[in-house]
Amino acid sequence: MSRSAKTIIACGCLGAIILATAACSPRRIPPMTVNDLMEDRVTLDGVLMKCNQNQFKAHSDVECVNARIAIDRLASRSDPAQEAKRMEEFEHTRDRLRLAQEKQRKDREAKSKVDVYSLPLVPVEPTSPQPPSPNDAAPPIVRESNP
Helix, strand or coil: CCCCHHHHHHHHHHHHHHHHHHHHHHCCCCCCHHHHHHHHHHHHHHHHHHHHHCCHHHCHHHHHHHHHHHHHHHHHHHCHHHHHHHHHHHHHHHHHHHHHHHHHHHHHHHHHHHCCCCCCCCCCCCCCCCCCCHHCCCCCCCCCCCC
């Protein structure tokens, strides 16, 4: 049961050829993710065109499913121009509210302050002079004499 050298060489060459063809075959490219498709609109359009051409493949292919999800997510996003307009209206409304509140606060402060110039005048009656008290009397003057 010895094998001849030619058979061994032939089996080795056949194995090498099988390994070379397996190693050289193109690798399968993973399907595009939803986020990748949302970022690259050109690729998204290409995948959608491919899916529309083959309706049977559109329901089973992972890229077609991901493309439909990406389209739905992009459609649900609001338009940047509308978002900017909404933010501008919000800022305008907030400024008007702030000014109205500031005016109310100033009105309250003005009502709580007393304006001394608008108070009614009260006539001041002069008071009569009080008689001096006995303690306020001048002490007697004492003179010392020389002996």
